[in-house]
Amino acid sequence: DTAVSQTPKYLVTQMGNDKSIKCEQNLGHDTMYWYKQDSKKFLKIMFSYNNKELIINETVPNRFSPKSPDKAHLNLHINSLELGDSAVYFCASSQDLGSGSPLHFGNGTRLTVT
């Protein structure tokens, strides 16, 4: 069984388009995250949600809008895509916001903006 699944795996689109990435976790975790990994493999947090409530918005442009319909899902919608948005986006979950809770990652969505 896949613990954290995100779709699509690959996304190729043109500048100015709007796209969404979906994420679901079946671990029963309370907390979910979106991370962005750039071409140098640096992972930077974008958002975290706990029980559907936004906890962290790490100075992400408001073209990025996360939505959590329930605590098992955290989707990411991106408006007016730019070249600099090209990256791999990872969804992750953890049991809760506690300091010992490890992250469980999905396999990433590689977004290419042309």
Next chain:
Amino acid sequence: TQLLEQSPQFLSIQEGENLTVYCNSSSVFSSLQWYRQEPGEGPVLLVTVVTGGEVKKLKRLTFQFGDARKDSSLHITAAQPGDTGLYLCAGRGTYKYIFGTGTRLKVLA
């Protein structure tokens, strides 16, 4: 801003050699984790260290958390090709994990 610098950035070694990866910060973290990431996949947790000075062993991997909880190291004994991957440390900040700059390890058979 909390930053975690890893060194070396790249490492290519022969099978059977030993290596150490370092993760350093000027900030104190309540806990620190190490992950390994393989191409096309998400990072997978290797270990969590919580107490300053703590040492944990996972088969041929030894993890240490600095006394001041600002740094950590990962030592691999007798590296194998299966150890190849991207190693990431992650420090626990307020409601988030801050990832290090990463170390890409390649072990040649």
